[in-house]
Amino acid sequence: MLDVALRHRFGPGGFALDVAFATAEAGVTALFGTSGCGKTTVLAAVAGLLRPQAGHVALHGTALLDTARGLCVPPERRRCAMVFQDARLFPHLSVATNLRYGLRRAPPDATGPGLEEVVALLGIGHLLGRRPGRLSGGERQRVALGRALLARPRLLLMDEPLAALDAERRAEVLPFLARLRSAANLPILYVTHALDEVDALADRLVLLQAGRVVAEGSVEALSLRTDLPLAGRRDAGALLPCTVLGHDAARGLTRLGFAGGELTVPMREEAPGTRARVRLRARDVAVATEPPRGLSTQNVLPATLAAIGEAPSPHEVFLRLRLGGSELLSRVTRDSVARLGLAPGQAVWAVVKAVTFDRSTGATG
Template sequence: MLEVAVGHRFARDSAGFALDARFAAPTPGVTALFGPSGCGKSTTLAAIAGLLRPDSGRIVLEGDVLLDTARGVALPPERRRLGVVFQDARLFPHLSVAGNLRYGARRAPRDATGSSEEEVVALLGIGHLLSRRPRDLSGGERQRVALGRALLARPRLLLMDEPLASLDAARRAEVLPFLARLRDAARVPILYVTHALEEVDALADTLVLMEAGRVLAAGPVDGIAARPDLPLAARRDGGVLLPCTVAAHDAALGLTRLAFPGGALEVPLRGEPRGAAIRVRVRARDVSVATRRPEELSARNILSATVTRAAEVPGLPHEALVVLAVGPTTFLARVTRESLNRLGLEPGRSVWAIVKGAALALPSQEAGR
């Protein structure tokens, strides 16, 4: 478990940015610090890494105290055994890829366990790059090497500060699968700072939602995504993150059937095998609501649902979020206030939720858009 409670003010007058971040994250697993630019995500990460000494706070990793300002404890960065990957790869330009990796390995404690250099190279697909210098690598390749260097230091926790922010969409789509592979194979706990929702969808187990220096909510990512009271739901790409199982493929129709508790969705044909566990984001703006079962629609996903509540969309007084129960699974639908009132979408009302299959994008698809 990673326990964080830090407070810091960057200016001593009332206009200065103040950080008051408190959360606990399970380890192993990937915890995403998510929120708009300037909300305090990177500052929180810097405090955990020991790169910033906060005014007050306590940070504990798996029972070991890294920081306790009340007791005067503040371990220096090198004693915390944390790996850090920044937006820019920060590779040593005078060293080859192999030399950068060896630098990371030399920083590992003698008794530390973890993946070998061969395993890390294979995991990140960088074997063909070992003799190159950083200047000869693409942005995505540099980030994969930076990941490898951090891993070979055998960290107790890997801190990643928006590692894909400087990459274009194609390079992000290239690196995301390696990050997912890293999560599953290396078993190193990861704290991942991002403002990109597709990265949260692809990687995170736990979500810490931040705004203006404070933690608004923290918990399992699918639970946080389904809460209409949080600003996350009001985003244009907001909606529920649905854990699914690949139930069937129909190559003739070009469709894949994804089963979830309470129902199933049909999406454009996917490459995962039957039985694979995947997550799909069902955006609230892609869900329509009908009080009668519609016919002759292009949409194939017509789900029996019950309205459980309606909530305001912050800053948008003419829109509403309708919370729908499809069996035990929650969906969100974004509608106008006029539709909410005209259709009588009150708690307990039986309705039909309509979801276009083409609108359902898995993280690997969305990242390339």
């Protein structure tokens, strides 16, 4: 578990950071927010690259920083491995030698995956004889991840590791990051401003704005909070835990089960039984007051209108829809609410287009 409380100001009238949060024993905690909100500053303070003016950092109960006691453990003794936007590999060394450098940094008594296991995990066996200059951006990041993991850290820090990659390379690396999360069995602090990376990787979310923690909690729970800055995004909507039930190859469709029903989505690659998360964007969920007919949309789900809440636009509202043990959000105009006579407690039907499901959302187990 990582426990963080930091206060720091960069010069008179400069940017001020005042944050406090905690992570679980293992899994990914994403620091999320727009550029300049303080995400990387937090990471630097946890790594020991920045000494804040006040605060503490403790990892598994061991203090790494406690300004009240004058304690600040040097970065090299914190056993925090960091992965940056640029891979920062040694250009004159082969991939294999870069990886072994990570192993040499591991304490003699530290346990963790070995070289062969990491190479297999990240799919980089065919790259071992190459030098970084002959690798793609995605390949370099996979090697950087391997080197960090081989150092057998107690905490893995990732500072927007996919930000410098194009969409194709990002899609290549994301599945390996998901594998790494499961195999590492240690806390990972992941900085990003990309919501699809949060969806694919994060267990918990710490939402930052202007140097402050706006909210923290599970990704699924925060996706339903219409009072947060996330609600103003075009991709705002519920993140729904699902299980792959089966595929219909002839029709190019996959069935997903969730606590409240089933969804039909474009064909996915995960095997039946795989757990997955899918973001249902609020703007892509319509409602009907009676069972609709003659639609191309296959996902028409009975629901209860639980609440009507404010949206960032004065002309729109969020509808909170309850489907069994799950909830969805729908973003509609105020005119639609008045025209349909919508009210909390009313039985409705949620209409979701299959084509709105995002293939980039990663498996969760």
